[in-house]
Amino acid sequence: MAGAPPVIIWEREVESLLHYKELIPRLEEALGKFSSRDSAEVIQPVRSTVPLQKHNGFLGLMPTYMENDGVLSTKLVCFYNRGAGSTLPSVSATVLLLDPESGHMKAVMDGEVITSMRTAGASAISAKLLMRPGAEVLAILGTGQQALSHYNAFTEMLSFKEVRVWNHRREGAEKFCRSVGGPVTVCGSVEEAVRGADVIVTVTRSTEPVLCGRWVKPGAHVAAVGACRPDWRELDDSLMKEAVVYADSREGAMAESGDVILSGVEVFAELGDVINGIKPAYREKTTVFKSLGMGVEDAVAANLVYKQWKAKAYKL
Numbered sequence: 001m002a003g004a005p006p007v008i009i010w011e012r013e014v015e016s017l018l019h020y021k022e023l024i025p026r027l028e029e030a031l032g033k034f035s036s037r038d039s040a041e042v043i044q045p046v047r048s049t050v051p052l053q054k055h056n057g058f059l060g061l062m063p064t065y066m067e068n069d070g071v072l073s074t075k076l077v078c079f080y081n082r083g084a085g086s087t088l089p090s091v092s093a094t095v096l097l098l099d100p101e102s103g104h105m106k107a108v109m110d111g112e113v114i115t116s117m118r119t120a121g122a123s124a125i126s127a128k129l130l131m132r133p134g135a136e137v138l139a140i141l142g143t144g145q146q147a148l149s150h151y152n153a154f155t156e157m158l159s160f161k162e163v164r165v166w167n168h169r170r171e172g173a174e175k176f177c178r179s180v181g182g183p184v185t186v187c188g189s190v191e192e193a194v195r196g197a198d199v200i201v202t203v204t205r206s207t208e209p210v211l212c213g214r215w216v217k218p219g220a221h222v223a224a225v226g227a228c229r230p231d232w233r234e235l236d237d238s239l240m241k242e243a244v245v246y247a248d249s250r251e252g253a254m255a256e257s258g259d260v261i262l263s264g265v266e267v268f269a270e271l272g273d274v275i276n277g278i279k280p281a282y283r284e285k286t287t288v289f290k291s292l293g294m295g296v297e298d299a300v301a302a303n304l305v306y307k308q309w310k311a312k313a314y315k316l
């Protein structure tokens with residue numbers, strides 16, 4: 001017999017219920033649980049992906065089960081490499097939260113805010129763990145959705161004296177500056193943006209390297225978020241070979257990251273290995289965190305949204 005119908009929690013409401021201060025500690029815990037490879041903690045296969053050739057995109061299916069926490073979810077995410085003229089978003093997502101015992105659907109949620117915030121949250125964790133102490137300059141390459149969430153997460157959770165942005169279309173960077181709260185410098189080239197930067201975030205839709213190792217200060221930390229297909233790149237070979245490479249999921253990076261696969265480098269550790277104290281954080285070296293995005297990040301974010309929604313609905 002079917003249970004109660006699922007609640008529907010859409011974009012504005014997700015936005016009002018999800019906050020980095022609550023999300024980031026849960027993400028950190030989840031990354032650690034994922035890397036423990038304990039099936040009672042997290043079961044999360046590498047996402048299966050269906051090409052949407054006609055639309056230059058992909059549908060990714062991202063199921064996750066956290067038995068000990070009683071959380072079962074799946075995200076359906078479509079991501080596209082849109083042409084310059086398109087007004088449609090590059091990422092469109094829905095998260096389904098289920099009761100693991102009955103299989104009934106508890107909630108259907110907008111997944112775009114969740115995707116933006118959990119991705120930026122994971123990158124902020126990578127910077128907290130891997131950037132040099134006293135980091136002052138943040139450079140963001142790309143000025144779309146992920147750039148905005150990364151700006152918000154990094155300025156809220158960490159502290160920088162200077163934020164620089166670059167976009168392949170200058171008007172995009174200028175619009176970004178007008179839309180954020182604090183001071184940001186628009187740079188005319190990638191080199192200008194990243195020279196001397198302590199932390200660099202790459203959040204572009206590029207399929208070719210945009211960031212070259214020769215411009216990157218030794219000891220800088222790079223959170224590489226775009227290029228989530230095996231033949232897409234954001235970082236050049238010299239940077240990949242110079243850096244100690246961390247990833248959210250080793251299997252994910254080896255299956256999906258063009259920067260890892262095509263440069264031929266090894267993933268040194270998962271972020272969760274560092275969180276679990278299994279692998280060191282080489283803060284003094286140049287480090288790359290290759291983010292592909294994981295279902296477990298969506299699961300904890302969606303579970304948090306659902307709990308907050310229930311607390312609000314029932315005034316708990």
Ligand SMILES: NC(=O)C1=CN([C@@H]2O[C@H](COP(=O)(O)OP(=O)(O)OC[C@H]3O[C@@H](n4cnc5c(N)ncnc54)[C@H](O)[C@@H]3O)[C@@H](O)[C@H]2O)C=CC1
Pocket residue numbers: 079080089090091115119142143144145146147167168169172203204205206207210224225226227228291292293294
């Ligand atoms: N690692 C993860 O968990 C996630 C990764 N992504 C990926 O992150 C990237 C950014 O996503 P969004 O911010 O949502 O996209 P968006 O479309 O909102 O922003 C993309 C930015 O890249 C710029 N861009 C487009 N073509 C470019 C090119 N050839 N060279 C340099 N810059 C270019 C655009 O002007 C824009 O500033 C995408 O590749 C997306 O697939 C998105 C969600 C999660």
Ligand SMILES: O=C([O-])C1=[NH+]CCC1
Pocket residue numbers: 077079091115228292293294
């Ligand atoms: O994890 C995620 O949701 C995505 N990774 C690449 C595009 C969307």
